[in-house]
Amino acid sequence: MLVAKYSLYNLHFKKAAGTSRGILLQKETWYISIWDDNNPNIVGKGECPIFRGLSFEDNAEYEKVLSWTCKNINMLYPYLEKRDLLEKDSLSKNNYDYYTSKDLEQINDFFKKIKDYSSIIFGVETAIRDLVNGGKGIIFPSDFTLGLGEIEINGLIWMGEKETMQKSIDEKLRDNFHCIKLKIGAIDFESEIELIKNIRKRYSYHDVELRVDANGAFNSKNALQKLQVLSKYNIHSIEQPIKQGNWEEMSKLCSLTPLPIALDEELIGVNKISEKTTMLSLIKPQYIILKPALAGGYRGSKEWIEIANKNNINWWITSALESNIGLSALAQWTYTLKNPLPQGLGTGALFTNNTYSPLKLIGSKLNFIG
Secondary structure (H helix, E strand, C coil): CEEEEEEEEEEEEEEEEEECCEEEEEEEEEEEEEEECCEEEEEEEEEECCCCCCCCCCCCCHHHHHHHHHHCHHHHHHHHHCHHHHHHCCCCHHHHHHCCHHHHHHHHHHHHHCCCCHHHHHHHHHHHHHHHCCCCCCCCCCCCCCCCCCEEECEEECECCHHHHHHHHHHHHHCCCCEEEEECCCCCHHHHHHHHHHHHHHCCCCCCEEEEECCCEECCCCHHHHHHHHHHHCEEEEECCECCCCHHHHHHHHHHCCCCEEECHHHCCCCCHHHHHHHHHHHCCCEEEECCCCCCHHHHHHHHHHHHHHCCCEEEEECCCCCHHHHHHHHHHHHHHCCCCCEECCCCCCECCCCCCCEEEECCEEEECC
């Protein structure tokens, strides 16, 4: 019989993290542990990194749902019985044919109960895989976890004073990052353009790829004008220029934009395959950005990838301020996807009280050291 428990952990930022939604000083996360009561010494660990103020699941029911999840975790015992099938990624809905109809009904019932709680799905999926693989933090075995592979990531620059941002940019460039992501929308637009202009004076787009993330800071009246200004500096893409939920407006913007648009927050809370298909068909973005802890776990994120591929929409993976437990699992999964673009997994050094990390950043390359 499977047993599970959960606990709360608050992560503290080393430096205040600026976004267009305000300043972040700490980040709430929940850990979930799962074990077989016949062998309690082997424990699978996962992380449920709720993102207050952003997550669709940010409500008073969250801990109740987490408690229900732990009390009913034995509904996922078929995964343990058929542990060899996890090598075929049987957590994906596409591989449910490996199970009996009874198993399938039981698994489906479990995930239906928590379908609107992406971070809990992410934590459960991680912990189950960890348990099946021996409780050693190996979630997706690959060349990456053997130390034979690496992941190119972007350097993340948080919003802040112009001088602080410039210093952070210089540090990333000295560390040989070839892709830099700038959070914009917190200081005045002219100062942000000045920062970008200074980068382009020193580095061409052949040397440094620039991504910007507006976090919905623009509005329908000024968005296109600002995109036109940004396009002068060979920007790779802009994430979420306007607030999510305005599908018609975003569709219009994507059709007129002079630089590629990537949907990020737009994906949060859209959990049905039919809704995902409708949204991407209507908006037609150039990219989508997947945070499994906000996009339905690995299961839900794979659905997004499949729909995006059918619509010739490219994508990459980004972390959602997980601790090192969640970030390690996310990096392991990301490696298996073989996406050649720089990924957004550079958040492991943000916290003063983070957990042990099996990941090591060498320049702009993320490595697994175990």
